[in-house]
Amino acid sequence: MAASGTLAFPVISVSDSAVKLALDNTHGTGQSTIDGIVRATGILLAGKIFVVGGFGHVARGIAVRARGMGARVIVTETLPTAALRAAMEGFTVRPMAEAARVGDIFCTATGMCDVITGDHLDEMKDGAILANAGHFDREIDLQALADRTVEERAVRGNTVEHVLFDGRRLYLLADGRVVNLVAAEGNPSEVMDATFAAQLMALLRLVGDRRPSRPGVYYLSAEDDEELARMKLATLGISTDR
Amino acid sequence: MAASGTLAFPVISVSDSAVKLALDNTHGTGQSTIDGIVRATGILLAGKIFVVGGFGHVARGIAVRARGMGARVIVTETLPTAALRAAMEGFTVRPMAEAARVGDIFCTATGMCDVITGDHLDEMKDGAILANAGHFDREIDLQALADRTVEERAVRGNTVEHVLFDGRRLYLLADGRVVNLVAAEGNPSEVMDATFAAQLMALLRLVGDRRPSRPGVYYLSAEDDEELARMKLATLGISTDR
Amino acid sequence: MAASGTLAFPVISVSDSAVKLALDNTHGTGQSTIDGIVRATGILLAGKIFVVGGFGHVARGIAVRARGMGARVIVTETLPTAALRAAMEGFTVRPMAEAARVGDIFCTATGMCDVITGDHLDEMKDGAILANAGHFDREIDLQALADRTVEERAVRGNTVEHVLFDGRRLYLLADGRVVNLVAAEGNPSEVMDATFAAQLMALLRLVGDRRPSRPGVYYLSAEDDEELARMKLATLGISTDR
Amino acid sequence: MAASGTLAFPVISVSDSAVKLALDNTHGTGQSTIDGIVRATGILLAGKIFVVGGFGHVARGIAVRARGMGARVIVTETLPTAALRAAMEGFTVRPMAEAARVGDIFCTATGMCDVITGDHLDEMKDGAILANAGHFDREIDLQALADRTVEERAVRGNTVEHVLFDGRRLYLLADGRVVNLVAAEGNPSEVMDATFAAQLMALLRLVGDRRPSRPGVYYLSAEDDEELARMKLATLGISTDR
Numbered sequence: 029m030a031a032s033g034t035l036a037f038p039v040i041s042v043s044d045s046a047v048k049l050a051l052d053n054t055h056g057t058g059q060s061t062i063d064g065i066v067r068a069t070g071i072l073l074a075g076k077i078f079v080v081g082g083f084g085h086v087a088r089g090i091a092v093r094a095r096g097m098g099a100r101v102i103v104t105e106t107l108p109t110a111a112l113r114a115a116m117e118g119f120t121v122r123p124m125a126e127a128a129r130v131g132d133i134f135c136t137a138t139g140m141c142d143v144i145t146g147d148h149l150d151e152m153k154d155g156a157i158l159a160n161a162g163h164f165d166r167e168i169d170l171q172a173l174a175d176r177t178v179e180e181r182a183v184r185g186n187t188v189e190h191v192l193f194d195g196r197r198l199y200l201l202a203d204g205r206v207v208n209l210v211a212a213e214g215n216p217s218e219v220m221d222a223t224f225a226a227q228l229m230a231l232l233r234l235v236g237d238r239r240p241s242r243p244g245v246y247y248l249s250a251e252d253d254e255e256l257a258r259m260k261l262a263t264l265g266i267s268t269d270r
Numbered sequence: 271m272a273a274s275g276t277l278a279f280p281v282i283s284v285s286d287s288a289v290k291l292a293l294d295n296t297h298g299t300g301q302s303t304i305d306g307i308v309r310a311t312g313i314l315l316a317g318k319i320f321v322v323g324g325f326g327h328v329a330r331g332i333a334v335r336a337r338g339m340g341a342r343v344i345v346t347e348t349l350p351t352a353a354l355r356a357a358m359e360g361f362t363v364r365p366m367a368e369a370a371r372v373g374d375i376f377c378t379a380t381g382m383c384d385v386i387t388g389d390h391l392d393e394m395k396d397g398a399i400l401a402n403a404g405h406f407d408r409e410i411d412l413q414a415l416a417d418r419t420v421e422e423r424a425v426r427g428n429t430v431e432h433v434l435f436d437g438r439r440l441y442l443l444a445d446g447r448v449v450n451l452v453a454a455e456g457n458p459s460e461v462m463d464a465t466f467a468a469q470l471m472a473l474l475r476l477v478g479d480r481r482p483s484r485p486g487v488y489y490l491s492a493e494d495d496e497e498l499a500r501m502k503l504a505t506l507g508i509s510t511d512r
Numbered sequence: 513m514a515a516s517g518t519l520a521f522p523v524i525s526v527s528d529s530a531v532k533l534a535l536d537n538t539h540g541t542g543q544s545t546i547d548g549i550v551r552a553t554g555i556l557l558a559g560k561i562f563v564v565g566g567f568g569h570v571a572r573g574i575a576v577r578a579r580g581m582g583a584r585v586i587v588t589e590t591l592p593t594a595a596l597r598a599a600m601e602g603f604t605v606r607p608m609a610e611a612a613r614v615g616d617i618f619c620t621a622t623g624m625c626d627v628i629t630g631d632h633l634d635e636m637k638d639g640a641i642l643a644n645a646g647h648f649d650r651e652i653d654l655q656a657l658a659d660r661t662v663e664e665r666a667v668r669g670n671t672v673e674h675v676l677f678d679g680r681r682l683y684l685l686a687d688g689r690v691v692n693l694v695a696a697e698g699n700p701s702e703v704m705d706a707t708f709a710a711q712l713m714a715l716l717r718l719v720g721d722r723r724p725s726r727p728g729v730y731y732l733s734a735e736d737d738e739e740l741a742r743m744k745l746a747t748l749g750i751s752t753d754r
Numbered sequence: 755m756a757a758s759g760t761l762a763f764p765v766i767s768v769s770d771s772a773v774k775l776a777l778d779n780t781h782g783t784g785q786s787t788i789d790g791i792v793r794a795t796g797i798l799l800a801g802k803i804f805v806v807g808g809f810g811h812v813a814r815g816i817a818v819r820a821r822g823m824g825a826r827v828i829v830t831e832t833l834p835t836a837a838l839r840a841a842m843e844g845f846t847v848r849p850m851a852e853a854a855r856v857g858d859i860f861c862t863a864t865g866m867c868d869v870i871t872g873d874h875l876d877e878m879k880d881g882a883i884l885a886n887a888g889h890f891d892r893e894i895d896l897q898a899l900a901d902r903t904v905e906e907r908a909v910r911g912n913t914v915e916h917v918l919f920d921g922r923r924l925y926l927l928a929d930g931r932v933v934n935l936v937a938a939e940g941n942p943s944e945v946m947d948a949t950f951a952a953q954l955m956a957l958l959r960l961v962g963d964r965r966p967s968r969p970g971v972y973y974l975s976a977e978d979d980e981e982l983a984r985m986k987l988a989t990l991g992i993s994t995d996r
Binding site (some may be wrong): 288289 | 773833834835838840841849852990994
């Protein structure tokens, strides 16, 4: 809208706050996605091959936590810099077409569509589990899954078994919607407090003395982010140097 | 009973099976205890100080998983060899009297009584969380907690807030009972299958040709454990060398 | 120089390349700093308290690797956002004045002066080890160390024992110079190749068709960084999705 | 010798001391083997595929530390219980014949012969690195390597390049001898002190009042091990509960 000139007022993009990215996206969603998958399935993560679609802030949080629970993590990425970061952090990086053949659990978190396609579904092992922690139920191609399904039944609260025409069974969690919100409780209040504080600070900046005068997308300043981090650290009882 | 001569028949102690210790005690309970604490409280583990009472198989599993979720873990132990192992694995080892002053979450898993006493409760921070994953509700001195409580209320399904006479609030999970069974679903079926297989193998050994003829406590042989592990690996699709 | 108008030609700051930051600063220096400290001292890292001054790219790499070797890591920071990131990754964050009292090994990597001051030296335990992996020998106040030293002797190739007036002994590595260059071999060639490729690309951009026409500090583009990462991934045999 | 009746005096097997196994074998050799490989080769471990032959105390220490340095670790084992433990700790477990095709670095630590055979050498990638941390230079089949080598040259102090008849190059470290002793400095004194203390305690037990009267292999008692651990913890400044 800003690019096309249809944005009628100043906006502050809180999503780019360093504090929100670190706390909410990475560590909040990292924990709650693992939580959602465990609640939905009741499976053991140790020793499993856990495929994470993406290595942005959210996906990295999931990858780190899945590894922390003993899973072997494969990361798929399209962006070379992100793939390189993942590899240097000790994750296996492979194309989804290869990961599809070996994964026990798949969790997409890219913000893109069709991260898992019909071709990938065709390669998956009997018993593979499909979850999404990215935005909306578009990361897994649900139509492709439906096209291959001859029978489906709910086996647990948020787990639907899809029996495919070739007999393999795939397990879709939370209808492909955001698994940490549907199957768990979303992010802890201790994470959301920082995100809400960033939103409040953005509102104050939009009405304050130095508010932006023209329509456009603005950001919290580095100083704002440091102030948010300082407040959050204080609630955690953590002191820093001056 | 064996020592006192009152054991009337042969018994095989499945609890000492290497497969059961590795899978069930360490990785099963490690995951499900974290699961129970998160479901009961909804808190973020990253950055928290998580005190684990003990460093036996169960406690070590909890410590490893808590660290995997981003917590800073303190281990308390009475056994010097276990304390040394914990320290070499990078855990902070301190007496409970010191850990009590700094911990955010406490989880006992020793199989002993009174791991957390009234003296420890007196030192804890406002807001500390108390859980137990060991045997029975004797690891936290519940009477000492009751003696200090002036008001209590359920704040979530398995979390009771205890307001102490000095105003501090402590949060007791699952009434001090085994938190992974009460607040989560216990260990995954993929863990219990190995434990049940060990029990079945013990039964076969008790009725087979080479069954023990005298009353006493017996164990599965090393060969039995290797056979159990071989079957479990096969279900996981893992091959080894010959 | 750019700000003061004295910069006479266009410059590309390769140091800000995402590929250089990830590979060279974090993982290259992370490994080689640990290497330098082990070669200089011959100590065991497991179980030690390892204090890292800073949590920028270099310092984070050192913190992650020290933890990977079994040390308990304390991070000191002045920047709240960096401190928060460290805490969420499970590191203990404390002011240097507190860390000074408990650390076994100190390694500064901030790019600032006087991260470890005389006041900090006064608090350190007998036997503490001092190293620097940041820029130049200014992060540890060497004058303050000299002022407190009554006797010094080389105990190993790059380790000098300082006996202080109160009898405590501190061990300074590599004269406070960059420990991974002095006591080890610097960063592996597999890291430097990417950094040198970034430098070559910067040179090509400075002489190419779309070279900057005015003096100033420029950066590699996101596309340049992706191209560098793509080449590096190819040498590692790692494929990504398209 | 004990089994054949040729052992002429009582012997205490210090190698089975719980303190020695935990400290010396696992954490001492774990660190010093990584150290030896890095000093011999100068390579970056992050992102590499590091194959560990075995998952006993020594091999596990190496696997844990290699992972701590950012490598992706594959474990090969013959013993199913050890393979299962490795898998549950998040390591990839595969037969050596499969690992041979993908590994960047191989390190044997089994105490057996011919862990890496000619067949495995035939599968390895150009540039693979071969090291041994187990007992003696028998774990890698050096004759098989020699049979395939058309040219060899020392490329660094403890690294010999073997150009094979098919043009591939393999790099043998320390002539296949124990890499932590040859290419690094062996285990830190802080580890050996505990091992030497165990040896001294064994001597005291062999001459003390309750010394064994008949030839045979004896062990330190659990109480002896706890006493050793207690002393070691005291030197580390670590307190435990009573």
